[in-house]
Amino acid sequence: MGDPKLPPEIERVIFESVAFSHPVRIPNLMQVAWRVKDWVEPLLYRVIIVMPASTSGDSLVPICRPEILLRLISTKPPLFFHFHVKTLHVEGIFPPQSEVIIPQILAACTGVTSLVVAFGIIPHLSALNTLKSLSSLSINVRPLLEYYPKDFPQAMFHDLTHLQIQDSLWEPEATQAFCTGLTLMSRLTHLSFNSVRWIDRLHLGLRNAPLQRLMCIVLLCSPDGERRNHWPSSDDPRFVCIGEENYWVDWQRGALTGKNYWTLAEAFIAAKRAGEICVPWGRAPDRMRDGWWIR
Numbered sequence: 001m002g003d004p005k006l007p008p009e010i011e012r013v014i015f016e017s018v019a020f021s022h023p024v025r026i027p028n029l030m031q032v033a034w035r036v037k038d039w040v041e042p043l044l045y046r047v048i049i050v051m052p053a054s055t056s057g058d059s060l061v062p063i064c065r066p067e068i069l070l071r072l073i074s075t076k077p078p079l080f081f082h083f084h085v086k087t088l089h090v091e092g093i094f095p096p097q098s099e100v101i102i103p104q105i106l107a108a109c110t111g112v113t114s115l116v117v118a119f120g121i122i123p124h125l126s127a128l129n130t131l132k133s134l135s136s137l138s139i140n141v142r143p144l145l146e147y148y149p150k151d152f153p154q155a156m157f158h159d160l161t162h163l164q165i166q167d168s169l170w171e172p173e174a175t176q177a178f179c180t181g182l183t184l185m186s187r188l189t190h191l192s193f194n195s196v197r198w199i200d201r202l203h204l205g206l207r208n209a210p211l212q213r214l215m216c217i218v219l220l221c222s223p224d225g226e227r228r229n230h231w232p233s234s235d236d237p238r239f240v241c242i243g244e245e246n247y248w249v250d251w252q253r254g255a256l257t258g259k260n261y262w263t264l265a266e267a268f269i270a271a272k273r274a275g276e277i278c279v280p281w282g283r284a285p286d287r288m289r290d291g292w293w294i295r
Contacts, residue, residue: 008035012039015029015032015040016043019039019043019044020043023043023060023062024059024061026041026044026062027044027062030044044062045080045081045084045085046084046085046086047061047086047088047089047256048061048064048085048088048089048109049062049063049064049089049091050063050064050069050088050089050093051063051065051066051091051092052065052066052093058246058249059252060252060253060256066093066097066101066105070101070104070105073105073108081108081111082108082109082110084111085108085109085111085112086111086112086114087112087113087114087115087255088106088109088112088114088115088116089118089251090102090116090117090118091116091118092118102117102127103126106128106130107127107130110130110131110132110133112133112134113133113134113135113136114134114137114162115131115134115138116137116139116164116251117139118138118166128157129157131157132159134159134160135160136160136161136162137157137160137162137163137164138163138166139165139166140166140167141165141166141178142167142168145174145177145178157185158184158185158186158187159187160185160187161188161189161190162188162189162191162262163188163190163192164191164192164220165191165192165193166193166194168193168194175202179206182206182211185211186211186212186213187213188211188213188214189214190214190215190216190218190262190265191206191214191216191217191218192262193218193219194219194220214238215238215266216238216240216262216269217239218240218241218261219239219240219241220261221241221242221243237269237272238269240265240269242261242264242265
């Protein structure tokens with residue numbers, strides 16, 4: 001009796017299920033057979049993390065070095081990465097290399113919906129403006145204000161719904177320019193930032209900005225809660241302060257499952273609006289994991 005065989009359609013469901021649940025195993029799955037490679041390889045590029053070196057041991061998805069990704073881009077069909085890459089995280093690529101590498105990556109991944117450009121890298125506006133499907137962006141805003149002051153609103157995109165600001169703005173003029181840019185983002189629903197340095201001015205600017213769809217404003221903090229005392233007194237239920245255990249893991253989990261600090265904040269805001277939370281500090285009714293605190 002020969003070895004039992006499954007119909008190809010069932011085989012495909014099995015391998016794709018494994019690929020979705022364990023993305024780090026996809027390179028191994030691709031070596032099983034050519035047909036399996038054809039099934040699961042597009043899933044490998046659904047979430048791409050680009051770093052010069054694979055230094056993180058807790059990565060939930062494979063990390064790709066820039067030179068390897070550029071080589072893959074040159075060998076794949078022209079629209080391969082446009083159709084398959086939905087989430088892109090770029091980190092650790094600095095000038096002058098970034099001036100060449102990042103535009104090439106973004107030019108190939110024009111269908112991306114979520115983009116993180118970490119650690120002060122300055123993206124080219126021409127490259128950013130090709131991302132017509134972009135809805136979520138995490139970026140340092142200061143370089144954009146300094147290098148592209150007149151084009152700043154266009155660089156932040158009209159269709160953004162989620163925006164995370166990684167750095168802080170000290171000058172009142174910069175804060176005003178940022179809030180002015182926000183007013184052009186008519187679809188923005190979620191805003192987060194990592195610094196308390198400009199929170200009072202930002203708080204006032206957001207209250208005066210005509211952002212009718214903005215439903216969630218998050219300050220990301222360290223788990224020790226050091227920034228709690230800096231949070232402005234406000235009866236605006238949209239303001240939330242979240243302490244994170246591990247942003248790196250949380251971001252990857254969000255990219256793979258859609259559950260991250262945004263969903264935690266949404267649940268907490270809904271509880272506040274429903275009157276279920278009536279103390280200054282509490283825990284979200286649907287915590288993502290132990291160790292989070294939220295205001």
